[in-house]
Amino acid sequence: TEDFLQQTEKLSVIGHLAAGIAHEIRNPLTTIKGFVQLLKGKMEAKYSRVMMQELERIETIVGDLLVLAKPEVVSKETVDLVELMNRTVTLLQSQAILNNVSIEFKPESEEVPIKCEPNKLKQVFINILKNAIEALPNGGDIRVTQSFNRDQSILLSFSDDGNGIPKERLARLGEPFYSTKEKGTGLGLMICDRIIKSHGGSMEIDSVVGKGTTIKVKLPIDSDE
Numbered sequence: 001t002e003d004f005l006q007q008t009e010k011l012s013v014i015g016h017l018a019a020g021i022a023h024e025i026r027n028p029l030t031t032i033k034g035f036v037q038l039l040k041g042k043m044e045a046k047y048s049r050v051m052m053q054e055l056e057r058i059e060t061i062v063g064d065l066l067v068l069a070k071p072e073v074v075s076k077e078t079v080d081l082v083e084l085m086n087r088t089v090t091l092l093q094s095q096a097i098l099n100n101v102s103i104e105f106k107p108e109s110e111e112v113p114i115k116c117e118p119n120k121l122k123q124v125f126i127n128i129l130k131n132a133i134e135a136l137p138n139g140g141d142i143r144v145t146q147s148f149n150r151d152q153s154i155l156l157s158f159s160d161d162g163n164g165i166p167k168e169r170l171a172r173l174g175e176p177f178y179s180t181k182e183k184g185t186g187l188g189l190m191i192c193d194r195i196i197k198s199h200g201g202s203m204e205i206d207s208v209v210g211k212g213t214t215i216k217v218k219l220p221i222d223s224d225e
């Protein structure tokens, strides 16, 4: 079939196409949302609510697609990874508390300087931690650790004692739109993988059904690429 097209090339063509479409959908979407707001008082509340929720869902997918298509690191600066992680954990604290989930972050070092695009890394941490919270419907613990590899790279490990991922599903995680959640887009992990790769790092997922999931993120200290 199309063996001449490398998988990566294929992905980048699809990425460009998706970004183009996402961009074009955005403007009419904003227009429709505005008019739905206007119509609110003129129709049954439950119908306008459904319309608004569905429009917001389109917005989420379009937003994810746009991020996916533009993961290139633009401007890197040196930041403290420990502080960045602490801020991210704080950001998710209300969602965690609402779900009876505790998030603990234990860095090996008090300060871990890293050259990166902080907002992109923050997005990775948010996606991973949100998945972990969502894997703990009855509450539980999320442990994040930071250590150094022998080759001086940084290792971040995110563990939850949630429901875990069956083997056959684990294999499908890289696929776009593969989600087991009613409101999921199945783009979160793809976005994470892209961003980490664009920082010269890598991502790994270990999961045992009924025991939990560990996501390992490896990042070079001076992530030049």
Ligand code: ADP
Pocket (backbone or CB within 6 Å): 127, 131, 132, 135, 160, 162, 163, 164, 165, 173, 178, 179, 180, 181, 183, 184, 185, 186, 187, 188, 189, 190, 213
């Ligand atoms: P979404 O969260 O929108 O479903 P993601 O790409 O973030 O998309 O995740 C894809 C799927 O991977 C999820 O639907 C879920 O089935 C699985 N998953 C990801 N992280 C975890 C986790 N920590 N525990 C269990 N399942 C997970």
Ligand code: MG
Pocket (backbone or CB within 6 Å): 127, 130, 131, 188, 189
């Ligand atoms: Mg997710």
